[in-house]
Amino acid sequence: MDIENEIKAELKKVLATLGCETEEKEIVLSPSGNREHGDYASNIALRKAHALSMKPIDLANKVASLFSLSGVGKVEAAMPGFLNFFLKQDELGSIVKKIVTEGEHYGDLDIGKGKKADIEYVSANPTGTLHLGHARGAALGDCISRQYKKAGYSVTREYYINDAGEQMDHLAQSVFARYAESFGRTDVKVPDDGYHGEEIIEVAKALKEKVGDSYLDSEEKHHDEIKDFAGQMLLAAIKKDLHDFRVDQDVYTSEKAIRSRGDVEKVLEKLKPCCYEKDGALWLNTTKDGDDKDRVIVKKDGSYTYLLPDIAYHNDKFARGFDVLIDLFGADHHGYVARLKSSQKDLGHDPEALHVALVQMVRLFKDGEEFKMSKRTGNAISMKELSEEVGVDSCRYFFASRSMTQHLDFNINLAKKMGNDNPVYYCQYTHARLCGILRNGENMAPVSYDSDLLTSDSEKELMILLKSYPEVLASAVKEIEPYKITNYAHDLSASINSFYTKCRVLDPAEEKQSKERLGLVEACRIVLASALSLIGVDAPERMLSEDKPEAV
Numbered sequence: 001m002d003i004e005n006e007i008k009a010e011l012k013k014v015l016a017t018l019g020c021e022t023e024e025k026e027i028v029l030s031p032s033g034n035r036e037h038g039d040y041a042s043n044i045a046l047r048k049a050h051a052l053s054m055k056p057i058d059l060a061n062k063v064a065s066l067f068s069l070s071g072v073g074k075v076e077a078a079m080p081g082f083l084n085f086f087l088k089q090d091e092l093g094s095i096v097k098k099i100v101t102e103g104e105h106y107g108d109l110d111i112g113k114g115k116k117a118d119i120e121y122v123s124a125n126p127t128g129t130l131h132l133g134h135a136r137g138a139a140l141g142d143c144i145s146r147q148y149k150k151a152g153y154s155v156t157r158e159y160y161i162n163d164a165g166e167q168m169d170h171l172a173q174s175v176f177a178r179y180a181e182s183f184g185r186t187d188v189k190v191p192d193d194g195y196h197g198e199e200i201i202e203v204a205k206a207l208k209e210k211v212g213d214s215y216l217d218s219e220e221k222h223h224d225e226i227k228d229f230a231g232q233m234l235l236a237a238i239k240k241d242l243h244d245f246r247v248d249q250d251v252y253t254s255e256k257a258i259r260s261r262g263d264v265e266k267v268l269e270k271l272k273p274c275c276y277e278k279d280g281a282l283w284l285n286t287t288k289d290g291d292d293k294d295r296v297i298v299k300k301d302g303s304y305t306y307l308l309p310d311i312a313y314h315n316d317k318f319a320r321g322f323d324v325l326i327d328l329f330g331a332d333h334h335g336y337v338a339r340l341k342s343s344q345k346d347l348g349h350d351p352e353a354l355h356v357a358l359v360q361m362v363r364l365f366k367d368g369e370e371f372k373m374s375k376r377t378g379n380a381i382s383m384k385e386l387s388e389e390v391g392v393d394s395c396r397y398f399f400a401s402r403s404m405t406q407h408l409d410f411n412i413n414l415a416k417k418m419g420n421d422n423p424v425y426y427c428q429y430t431h432a433r434l435c436g437i438l439r440n441g442e443n444m445a446p447v448s449y450d451s452d453l454l455t456s457d458s459e460k461e462l463m464i465l466l467k468s469y470p471e472v473l474a475s476a477v478k479e480i481e482p483y484k485i486t487n488y489a490h491d492l493s494a495s496i497n498s499f500y501t502k503c504r505v506l507d508p509a510e511e512k513q514s515k516e517r518l519g520l521v522e523a524c525r526i527v528l529a530s531a532l533s534l535i536g537v538d539a540p541e542r543m544l545s546e547d548k549p550e551a552v
Contacts, residue, residue, distance in 0.1 A: 003071050004029055004040070004471055007085060011044055014066045018059075020048050029085075031464045035457040038076065038084035039092065039464050046081040056081025092460060093451020095467050096516075099523040100449055107470045107530060111477060112153030112324075118317050119145045121328040122242065122249075123160040126235040127171045128197050132362040135245070135383035136408065137328045139399035139536065140359060142247045143482035144326060146534045151477040153324070159249040160313060163231050164256040165306065170194045171234075172227035176219040178204035179226075183216060199237065203230045241384050245392060246536045258312055264304060267312040267347065268297070274346045289342035289351070292335065311343040318349045325354045326480065328404075334358055357480050359404045366412040390415040396536040397424035400486045418544065423490055425543075427532060430493040432543040433500065434525040441506050441518045448515035458499040462520060465495050469527050473534070482535060489531040496524050 008027045015022045022044070032041045045060035052059060060077035067075045067083075071091035076084045099106045121141025124134050141157070149155045162168075174194035178201050181188065190196055207215070207229055215222040235252075242248065258264065275282050280300030284307075287294050297308040317325055329336065333356075341351040363370055364381060372380060387395050394415040401423065402408055420426045441447070454463065469488065476484035504510075505517045529539035 002470060003087065003091060003467065006069055006071065007040060007042075010067060010069045011042065011063065011083075014063050015044070015048060017066065018052060018062065020052050022048065031461075031468060032084060035460060037078065037082075038074075038086040039460065040085040040087075042083045042085075043081070045077070045083060049081060089451060089455065092463050092467075093454055095463050096451055096454075096519045096523045097449035099466060099526050100519065103526060104530060106526060107150065107473055109151040109470060109474055109477070111151045111474060112148060115153055115323040116156070116321060117148050117153040117324040117326065118156045118158055118320070118322040119148065119326045119328075120158040120160055120317075122238075122247070123162070124238065125162045125167050126231045126238060127167055127195050128234065129199055130238060130241055130383040131380045132364065132383065132386065132410075133330055133359070135386065135395065136362050136399045136404075137330070137359045138242060138245060138247045138383070139396050140357075140404050140482055141328045143396075143400050143485070143535050144328075144357075144480060146536065147473060147477050147482060147485060150473060150534060156251055156322070157249045158251045158253060158317075161231075161235065161252055161254045161256075163235075163254050164259055164309070168227050168231060169223070171200075171230050172223050173219060174200050175204050175207060175226055175230045176215070176222075179207050180216060180219075182208055183213060185216075188219070199234065200230075203233050206233060241382075245383060245387060246396065253313065253316070255309055255313065258309060258316060263312040263316060264309055267315050268308065271297070271311070271343065271346055284339070284343060284346075286339045286342040289338060289345060291338040291342055295339050307339065307343075310340065311347075314340065314344055314354065315347050315349070318344065318347075318353075323353060327354070327356045328359055329356055331358045331360045355480060357404055360407045362399075362408045362410055364410050364412060386410075386412075393428070393537045394422070394424050397427075397486065400482045400535045402483050403481055404483075424537060427489050427493045427528065428538070428540055429543050430496050431525065431528050431532070431539045432541060434496065434521050434528070435541040437500075437505055437521050438518065438525065441514070441521075444506070444511065444515055444518060446515070447518040447522065448512065449519040450516055451520075453513040453516050454520060456503060458495070458502045459517075459520065462495050462499050462524060465492055466523055466527055469531070485531055485534045489528060489535070489537075492524070492528055492531065496528070 007029055008024050011027050012022050012024055026047065027042060027044050029040050029042050032038050045063055046056045049056040049059045054062075057077060057079055060081045060083050063083060064075040064077045071088055072085050073088040074086040076086070078084055119141055122130070122134055122138045124130055130138070145155050145157050170191060170193055174190045174196070177188045177190040177194070182204060190200075207226065210229070215226065219226070271284060275284050275297070277283070281296045282298035283294045284297045285294050295307055296305050297311070298304060314325065337356045340356065341354055344354055345351040364372070364386075390412055398410055398415055399408065414422055415424070418425055420429070451463070454460070472484055472488045476482060503517060505514060505521060507514050532539045
């Protein structure tokens with residue numbers, strides 16, 4: 001058990017002896033902002049004083065007097081009722097050897113041990129290129145997948161292909177119009193509700209190369225073939241763009257396949273006891289589970305609303321044995337959550353196992369002004385264009401730098417800057433600096449993983465931060481908030497650079513201390529690289545700077 005959890009367990013035990021049963025999740029333990037106040041602090045005495053009819057400071061003093069843990073050297077009570085914990089040097093410094101020994105596996109958790117998680121994200125209709133909203137969802141979904149995997153879950157990354165319904169019919173009509181246009185026909189136009197992007201022209205060109213003029217006689221006659229051809233070509237392009245963005249799904253599930261094997265009808269039959277007829281349509285009672293109104297699932301003409309196939313799809317995911325389902329939807333799907341959970345409850349599934357994360361919009365800024373149009377196509381900026389403009393690392397970092405529930409203003413100038421103002425550059429340059437120190441210290445081998453001489457405030461701050469990595473990961477996973485790891489990477493980088501400024505790592509006159517500091521540097525490198533990998537950002541060993549033409 002890590003020292004943080006050991007402290008929480010001992011606090012729970014002490015409070016129980018005082019007659020106050022406490023859930024471990026109630027105990028908040030945070031690294032102290034001031035080294036004079038110890039290594040960790042807790043406000044549990046402030047929170048529990050009323051229950052024991054005590055003043056917070058009196059309860060804090062009582063807990064401090066009863067607290068006993070081998071790794072903690074001293075516990076102090078501080079006004080108005082805080083508890084400050086001072087770790088013993090060997091306990092604090094043991095983190096260096098632990099990290100170096102475990103390597104890339106440091107921080108691995110068993111939260112998801114034995115559990116299967118399905119994480120569905122992007123799931124854009126195969127009718128065009130991916131835009132900024134898709135890009136942020138792709139980055140966040142991949143971050144969640146990486147973090148859940150490190151937390152012990154068996155993770156399946158999934159993409160739901162909406163390849164059935166009206167939008168695919170509009171795609172076929174649009175492609176045919178461009179195809180006919182290439183033969184000089186002017187009597188066929190792209191429908192108003194069709195697709196007008198440049199990629200549709202490319203699909204029509206490929207169709208022409210494949211079938212020649214054999215489809216010119218009738219769009220209706222060749223509708224299904226055109227639809228399948230266009231859908232497959234555009235999905236292949238989406239997959240490539242995602243792969244270049246370091247996003248790869250394990251499973252692609254087709255709505256058309258779900259419909260063709262009768263899953264929708266099977267689910268409809270199971271849902272009928274929870275439905276009623278009104279105005280000739282079939283309504284699902286979802287208000288009983290908090291929805292603002294009941295939902296039509298079968299229209300009066302007998303066709304299905306888009307909700308019913310989605311219900312069947314989620315039922316299929318549960319049927320595949322997943323313990324946790326995570327969906328990333330656009331923020332405009334807010335009202336969709338309650339009805340989806342209600343439907344799965346009606347089908348006998350645990351609605352609490354379904355988590356829907358809503359991803360807010362992205363605004364692009366360049367040279368101080370917002371812009372939305374692509375110079376290449378005249379349409380919205382695509383994920384591919386942005387990646388080419390600022391690089392995948394910057395895209396991934398910036399998209400994961402805030403809670404997905406917050407709007408994101410993406411500053412292109414900042415994302416391209418090779419300086420410390422750019423947070424992704426700052427983290428990567430810090431990693432490269434650590435690698436450079438280790439290269440320069442190779443002649444001091446063997447490096448020491450002791451910590452007797454790592455006693456300065458900056459060294460202790462670093463070790464505390466390194467110790468907190470598993471806890472930060474646990475919080476990111478439980479709350480489904482990848483930005484917590486992004487913030488951690490930046491905080492760790494800042495602490496590393498403070499240490500680098502204040503402590504001379506390589507000092508031939510202080511060989512023992514230098515070897516211990518090299519051990520700390522190696523531990524920092526391992527954890528920083530791990531944190532960056534969990535947000536899909538590279539950790540380079542060498543980098544250039546605007547201020548320094550040579551690589552560190």
